[in-house]
Amino acid sequence: MTRHYDLPSLTSLVCFEAAARNLSFKKTAAELNVTPAAVSHQIKALESELGTALFRRQHRGVDLTESGAYLFVALQRGFEGISDAIAAVRPAESTEDVTIQATTAVSAFWLTPQITAFWQDEPDIVVSQIVSDGASAARTDLSIHYAALPDDGSGEILFHDDIVAVGSPRFAATHGAATVDALRGVPLIHVVSEENDWTTWAEWFAHFGHGAPTGRRIAVNNHMIALQMARDGAGAVLGWTGLIGPLLDSWDLTLLVSERMPSPHVFHLRTHPRASAQARIFRDWLVAAQRAP
Structure with a gap:
């Protein structure tokens, strides 16, 4: 039977997105509650079906190839749209504690390690990322921007480099x-x-x-x-x-x-009107962490 959408296995795509975000098969296995061997199998199967390498395997971990980076960005955008639709139909009380939006580069190289460190202090607060290089999603509690600080006082400087x-x-x-x-x-x-x-x-x-x-x-x-x-x-x-x-x-x-x-602009954090009490705890932690000596 011909598939309606020309897509590989959704399981392999979910596995790849997590591996591309973590740049670690071990961390991906822990996130998906599977073994590293299962992650490796899914990635190899996806690379075989697509006919191109998505990762460079190195001694210290993995890096995305150009094709892998391109697919990663496309999947992030697709999953973001699905996530927004699910959030719209799901009762508000069952959504995540905190949602924060950042670009792919900010997420990969700065925000994700910050969230990991935050969980050492506040392990019970769930922080979910909306990774997008487009406009801010309506359901976001917090968002990171490279721009001038807003005049309404909703922005906190993270770093100026x-x-x-x-x-x-x-x-x-x-x-x-x-x-x-x-x-x-x-x-x-x-x-x-x-x-x-x-x-x-x-x-x-x-x-x-x-x-x-x-x-x-x-x-x-x-x-x-x-x-x-x-x-x-x-x-x-x-x-x-x-x-x-x-x-x-x-x-x-x-x-x-x-x-x-x-830099003519600053990287700053904006607090949106829907921000929960947990989101404000994370905001205060994130800002304080950048000001710590």
């Missing part, structure tokens, strides 16, 4: 841009998004008194995919130091020049 030019070590060795001006001529990955006001390469170069870039332009609409492409050596990308610290520490990415541009 620097913007740096980064690439893979292999890209750095191949292109060897020693100055900001020389960097203008190398392949650059541009994040083009109507939903998020990411600082552009043109703005970054202008900050240092240089003209627009002249090298090969690679455009994507998602910062997570842009970072993954940079890790694969496709080009240089702009990175926010508050987000990409783990990628620099692991040498997946390296600074291409020493110059740093202070």
Whole structure:
């Protein structure tokens, strides 16, 4: 029988989404209450059906390939829509304690570790993420934004960092841009998004008194995919130091020049009118954790 939708097994897609979010088959197994071998089997079956690798297996864990990052973003958006529909028909008392929205990059590199640390202090408060690079979902308690603070007092600064030019070590060795001006001529990955006001390469170069870039332009609409492409050596990308610290520490990415541009916006947390008492506890913890010495 022909399937109405051209989809692989939904079990394998759910397993892949969890593995892509955790970047660990062991953590995924714990989340789904299965064995790591079962997770590995589902991922291999999905890769076989799609005819492409979704993960790079490494000694310290796994990383998404470019195809894997692309599928991950699509699944997050699809699951978000399903989650919103379920929330709309489910009685309010049975929904999660706290829902927080963030972009894929913020979720993967910053928010998820924060939630894990929060659960050490408040293990009984359930925190669920809505991972989206679009507009805020109506049912969200909290949301993280890269923008100016709102005038209504609903925003709390999380961090205000620097913007740096980064690439893979292999890209750095191949292109060897020693100055900001020389960097203008190398392949650059541009994040083009109507939903998020990411600082552009043109703005970054202008900050240092240089003209627009002249090298090969690679455009994507998602910062997570842009970072993954940079890790694969496709080009240089702009990175926010508050987000990409783990990628620099692991040498997946390296600074291409020493110059740093202070970010024109802040990463801040907004509290929405529907925020529960538990959501406000998590908000206060998250803000205090960033201000701790």
